[in-house]
Amino acid sequence: MENRINQFVQAEFDKTLANFNAMAADAGLREQIARAVAICVEALRAGRKILFCGNGGSAADAQHWAGELVSRFYYDRPGLPAIALTTDTSILTAIGNDYGYDYTFARQVEALGQAGDVLVAISTSGRSKNVLRALDVAEQKGIKVIGFTGASGGDMAGRCEVCFKVPSTETPRIQEGHEFIGHLLCALIESEIFPR
Numbered sequence: 001m002e003n004r005i006n007q008f009v010q011a012e013f014d015k016t017l018a019n020f021n022a023m024a025a026d027a028g029l030r031e032q033i034a035r036a037v038a039i040c041v042e043a044l045r046a047g048r049k050i051l052f053c054g055n056g057g058s059a060a061d062a063q064h065w066a067g068e069l070v071s072r073f074y075y076d077r078p079g080l081p082a083i084a085l086t087t088d089t090s091i092l093t094a095i096g097n098d099y100g101y102d103y104t105f106a107r108q109v110e111a112l113g114q115a116g117d118v119l120v121a122i123s124t125s126g127r128s129k130n131v132l133r134a135l136d137v138a139e140q141k142g143i144k145v146i147g148f149t150g151a152s153g154g155d156m157a158g159r160c161e162v163c164f165k166v167p168s169t170e171t172p173r174i175q176e177g178h179e180f181i182g183h184l185l186c187a188l189i190e191s192e193i194f195p196r
């Protein structure tokens with residue numbers, strides 16, 4: 001194999017493993033996970049739902065995790081109410097065209113969100129304007145926000161009930177951390193609400 005490729009792959013493994021080791025050693029992260037699960041379980045038991053938003057790779061996370069709650073994660077059980085605000089191209093293009101891209105999620109939170117719901121807001125920079133505007137509406141409507149960001153938290157820091165700040169400044173590393181934590185949340189929500 002070409003040496004350049006070999007070195008690149010090794011360096012990527014090193015960064016990813018360092019990122020996951022830092023997360024595994026962080027006791028605060030485990031407490032945050034427990035809090036986020038409790039927030040979601042309380043909402044779902046009260047008949048409320050979970051909304052997800054994010055751009056690019058984070059849009060993929062939003063859809064991925066909503067799918068796991070509505071369908072299944074580890075085992076068969078009734079579906080849980082979750083909606084990714086990233087999937088309906090008619091809604092997204094109408095809002096983008098009529099009001100501007102910054103409003104793509106806020107308008108949907110306004111239309112679909114109810115007090116007691118949970119908004120999972122995913123942004124590696126913590127600075128995507130459409131995600132920040134969704135936070136504005138969530139705050140106005142009494143919707144709790146669980147944030148997923150990078151190390152700094154960007155402009156989402158201090159605006160979320162729980163904010164998972166993956167300890168990296170590199171977008172792919174942050175996204176890998178998000179993916180892992182999102183899977184933990186799906187698994188734990190499933191097993192809390194439908195214990196086997």
Ligand SMILES: O=C(CO)[C@@H](O)[C@H](O)[C@H](O)[C@H](O)COP(=O)(O)O
Nearest residue numbers: 055056057058123124125128171172
């Ligand atoms: O997946 C990736 C990079 O790994 C990209 O698509 C990335 O998600 C996009 O550039 C997003 O627009 C970044 O937005 P954000 O995470 O800063 O909110």
Ligand SMILES: [Zn+2]
Nearest residue numbers: 064065068183
């Ligand atoms: Zn998954």
